[in-house]
Amino acid sequence: MVSRFRNSAPEADTVSLEHYAERAGAAWACSYSTSAEYDAALIAERRAAGVYGPRRARRQLFMTLAGVAAGVGTVALLIAAFT
Secondary structure (H helix, E strand, O other): OHHHHHHHHHHHHHHHHHHHHHHHHHHHOOOOOOHHHHHHHHHHHHHHHOOOOOOOHHHHHHHHHHHHHHHHHHHHHHHHHOO
């Protein structure tokens, strides 16, 4: 009687192990193909939630224009000094 159960058990174990392996693979599956894609989605979600605060486009534009103006002024002074 013991031998009869032992012969059928390996097949059942194999089938159940395959089933559990498929379920475990589905649990580990990720909807993102790369880490860069995951990071981009995470940052977009956090921006939408307001984690990073307001964007400072005007401040950056002002600083860029101030830097360009300082550069142009420096070049104008150098030209005036050597002519």
